[in-house]
Amino acid sequence: MRDLALAPPAAALLTGGLADSVFETATRSPALPVLARRSGPDSSVWEEVTAVEFRDQVVDVAKGLIASGISPGERVAILARTRYEWTVLSYALWTVGAEVVPIYPTSSRDQVEWILRDAGCVAVVVEDEQSVMTVGSVCASLPALRHVWQLDAGALDDLVARGEFIPHPTVDSMRRIVLPDSTAAVAYTSGTSGRAMGCALSHRSLASPCDTLLAGWGHTAAPPGEQGAVLAFLPFSHVYGLMVQGLCVRGGLLMGHEPATSEEALSSALHSFRPTYFYAVPSVFEKIYKNFLRTAQCEGRGALFERAADTARDFAAATERRRLGRGSGPGFDLRLQHALFERTVYRRLRAALGGRVRRATSGGSPLSRDLSLFYEGIGIYVHDGYGLTETSGGLTMQPLGREKSGTVGQPLPGSEVRVADDGEILVRGPSVFQGYVGDEDATQRVLHGGWLATGDLGYLDDEGYLAITGRKKDIIITSGGKSVAPAALEQRLRMHPLVHQAVVVGDNRPCVGALITLDPDFLTHWRAGLALQGEAPVREAREENALREEVARAVAAANSAVSRSESIRVFRVLPEPFDVAGGLLTPSMKLRRDEIVRTYAFEIDAMYEARSRRRPPPPPDDPAGWDDSDNVFLR
Structure with a gap:
C-alpha cells in the first residue's frame, strides 16, 4: 500500500459558518465588487455588486426566510441553473443555519421527488413555471414540503418584503450560532449506478479546500495588483460548482454568473466578462479544442493550426521536463517556432476565452495529457485536480512550479491519499463528508477509521503525483x-x-x-x-x-x-x-x-x-x- 501526506493546512481553521465570509468582506472592503450580473438577458454589459450590497441582500433574504418559518437545520432545495439568485439564496440560507439541497434543473420528475423526499426538504426554490409544475406533480408524496418559491416570479423580492419586520440583530444572532461542523449542504451523487445518495457536507468541509487553495494558489487567479475574475457556469447543483462559488466568495474574486449552457452563450459571456481564471470540466476543454480546429479548417488554416498545436505540445513537454529537473527545456528551434505561432495563432486562441485567462482548472474527470500540454503550450496552464462529492470538491492540486500533466497533482495540504493493494484510492482530511443522509450502512461501507474508500482506481508515482485510471465498478x-x-x-x-x-x-x-x-x-x-x-x-x-x-x-x-x-x-x-x-x-x-x-x-x-x-x-x-x-x- 502506498500513501502520501503533505504539510499541515496552510489556511486558518474555520470558526463559524460559510456565511461569515460575506459579512467579513463587507466590513473589510465594502466597495469591493464581488458579484456581476448581466444588465439584460442578452446584454454584454455586466453590473457589479459590491461586498456591502451583497451582504445587505443576503440579510434581507435571510429575514424573509425567518419570517417564512425556516429554522436552523431545516433543508431547503434549490432547483435552478447557475444564476445570481442561487448565490444570494445559498448564503441567506447558511446565514440562518438552514441546509442547502442542490438539485440539477435537468432532473426528471422522479429524481426531483426522490431528493425532496429523501432529504425531507421543507421548501424548494425553483426557476420557472415548468419546474413549479414538476414539483406540483409530486407534492402529494412530500408531507414536509411547506413552500415552493419561483425565482422568475419574483421570489427574492417576495421574501424581502415578507421579512421587513424582522430586526437585523435576529439575523446576526442566528448566523453566530452556526458551527463549523453543522451541515451546510446535502449534495446528491450523480447516481451513475443507481439511486443518488445525499452527502452531508459541513461548513468546515466545504470551506476547507477553498481556503487551502486560496492560501496556496490564490495569487495565480490574476496578475499582481488585479482582482481575479471567474465566470461561474458550472452547475451549483454539483459540488464542483459549489466549490467555485466558495472560492470566489471566500477569496474576494469577482464572480459572474452564466446560466445558459450553449456554446454561443458561453462564448458570448467569456468575451464580455473576460475572466482571469477559468474553471471547467474535460468535455468543455475538449469542445473548445475541437472548435479551434474546426474554425481553422473553415478558414483554410487547418494545416497551420495542427502544426501550431503540435508545437504547443512539444514546447509544453520540454518546459515540463525542465521544471521537473529532467531536461534543459525547449531548444532554440522550438522556441523560435513557438514565438512565431504565439504571434499568429496562440493569441487568437486565448482571445476566444476573453483574452485574460492564463490559468485554468479542470475537474470532474481526468484531463488527457495531450490536451493539458496543448493548453499549456498556447499560454493557459490547466491544473487537473481530483475530488468527489464525498470530499466536498477538490482534494488534490498541481504544486506550483512542479506541475505534471497527465496527473491530478498531489494532495492538498492537510489531506492524505493512500492507494490500496487493489489500486483503490483512499483519502482522509478535513473535507471528507459527514455521511450519507439516512443510510448508515452505506456510510460504513465507505468510511473506515476516517479513511474514505473513493471507488476510484489510480496510483501514486515516484514523486507523489496521483494519476486516476478509472472507476473500480467500471x-x-x-x-x-x-x-x-x-x-x-x-x-x-x-x-x-x-x-x-x-x-x-x-x-x-x-x-x-x-x-x-x-x-x-x-x-x-x-x-x-x-x-x-x-x-x-x-x-x-x-x-x-x-x-x-x-x-x-x-x-x-x-x-x-x-x-x-x-x-x-x-x-x-x-x-x-x-x-x-x-x-x-x-x-x-x-x-x-x-x-x-x-x-x-x-x-x-x-x-x-x-x-x-x-x-x-x-x-x-x-x-x-x-x-x-x-x-x-x-x-
Missing part, C-alpha cells in the same frame, strides 16, 4: 479473464474531433468493444469538406466509407495507448448521442454505463455476432482472431 473483464479500465480508451477516442461520446464494453465477451456517437457540429463540417461528386446514392456510399475509415483511425489511435489484449476490436457508431432526457447521462453529464448497456443490448449482441460470423472464434487464450477493428454503423 472495470471490464473479458471472457478470457483480461481486466480492462475503459476510461483511458474513452478519453483517447474523444480526442478525435468527430467523436462525441464513447462507451467501452466487453464484460464476458471475447474482446473489448465500443459504442461511439459523433459530434454533430463537427460531422456537418467534415461532410462539407468532403466535396464528393456523383449521383446521390454513390455520393452517400462514398461518404459512409470515408466516415467509417475516419472513425477506424480514431479507434486505432486510442488502441495505440494500450496493450493488444486491451484494445478495441469491435465498435459501432450510434445514430443519436446519449442524453439526460433518455436516462443515459446523469444530470452532471456522466455516463450511466449500466443503463447504456441495457438500452443497447441488442446492438452490442449484434456487434459481436456479426464479427463471429465473419471468422471462426479464436481460442479462449488467444485474441489473434480478433485482430482488426470492426467498423459497423447503425442507421
Whole structure:
C-alpha cells in the first residue's frame, strides 16, 4: 500500500459558518465588487455588486426566510441553473443555519421527488413555471414540503418584503450560532449506478479546500495588483460548482454568473466578462479544442493550426521536463517556432476565452495529457485536480512550479491519499463528508477509521503525483479473464474531433468493444469538406466509407495507448448521442454505463455476432482472431 501526506493546512481553521465570509468582506472592503450580473438577458454589459450590497441582500433574504418559518437545520432545495439568485439564496440560507439541497434543473420528475423526499426538504426554490409544475406533480408524496418559491416570479423580492419586520440583530444572532461542523449542504451523487445518495457536507468541509487553495494558489487567479475574475457556469447543483462559488466568495474574486449552457452563450459571456481564471470540466476543454480546429479548417488554416498545436505540445513537454529537473527545456528551434505561432495563432486562441485567462482548472474527470500540454503550450496552464462529492470538491492540486500533466497533482495540504493493494484510492482530511443522509450502512461501507474508500482506481508515482485510471465498478473483464479500465480508451477516442461520446464494453465477451456517437457540429463540417461528386446514392456510399475509415483511425489511435489484449476490436457508431432526457447521462453529464448497456443490448449482441460470423472464434487464450477493428454503423 502506498500513501502520501503533505504539510499541515496552510489556511486558518474555520470558526463559524460559510456565511461569515460575506459579512467579513463587507466590513473589510465594502466597495469591493464581488458579484456581476448581466444588465439584460442578452446584454454584454455586466453590473457589479459590491461586498456591502451583497451582504445587505443576503440579510434581507435571510429575514424573509425567518419570517417564512425556516429554522436552523431545516433543508431547503434549490432547483435552478447557475444564476445570481442561487448565490444570494445559498448564503441567506447558511446565514440562518438552514441546509442547502442542490438539485440539477435537468432532473426528471422522479429524481426531483426522490431528493425532496429523501432529504425531507421543507421548501424548494425553483426557476420557472415548468419546474413549479414538476414539483406540483409530486407534492402529494412530500408531507414536509411547506413552500415552493419561483425565482422568475419574483421570489427574492417576495421574501424581502415578507421579512421587513424582522430586526437585523435576529439575523446576526442566528448566523453566530452556526458551527463549523453543522451541515451546510446535502449534495446528491450523480447516481451513475443507481439511486443518488445525499452527502452531508459541513461548513468546515466545504470551506476547507477553498481556503487551502486560496492560501496556496490564490495569487495565480490574476496578475499582481488585479482582482481575479471567474465566470461561474458550472452547475451549483454539483459540488464542483459549489466549490467555485466558495472560492470566489471566500477569496474576494469577482464572480459572474452564466446560466445558459450553449456554446454561443458561453462564448458570448467569456468575451464580455473576460475572466482571469477559468474553471471547467474535460468535455468543455475538449469542445473548445475541437472548435479551434474546426474554425481553422473553415478558414483554410487547418494545416497551420495542427502544426501550431503540435508545437504547443512539444514546447509544453520540454518546459515540463525542465521544471521537473529532467531536461534543459525547449531548444532554440522550438522556441523560435513557438514565438512565431504565439504571434499568429496562440493569441487568437486565448482571445476566444476573453483574452485574460492564463490559468485554468479542470475537474470532474481526468484531463488527457495531450490536451493539458496543448493548453499549456498556447499560454493557459490547466491544473487537473481530483475530488468527489464525498470530499466536498477538490482534494488534490498541481504544486506550483512542479506541475505534471497527465496527473491530478498531489494532495492538498492537510489531506492524505493512500492507494490500496487493489489500486483503490483512499483519502482522509478535513473535507471528507459527514455521511450519507439516512443510510448508515452505506456510510460504513465507505468510511473506515476516517479513511474514505473513493471507488476510484489510480496510483501514486515516484514523486507523489496521483494519476486516476478509472472507476473500480467500471472495470471490464473479458471472457478470457483480461481486466480492462475503459476510461483511458474513452478519453483517447474523444480526442478525435468527430467523436462525441464513447462507451467501452466487453464484460464476458471475447474482446473489448465500443459504442461511439459523433459530434454533430463537427460531422456537418467534415461532410462539407468532403466535396464528393456523383449521383446521390454513390455520393452517400462514398461518404459512409470515408466516415467509417475516419472513425477506424480514431479507434486505432486510442488502441495505440494500450496493450493488444486491451484494445478495441469491435465498435459501432450510434445514430443519436446519449442524453439526460433518455436516462443515459446523469444530470452532471456522466455516463450511466449500466443503463447504456441495457438500452443497447441488442446492438452490442449484434456487434459481436456479426464479427463471429465473419471468422471462426479464436481460442479462449488467444485474441489473434480478433485482430482488426470492426467498423459497423447503425442507421
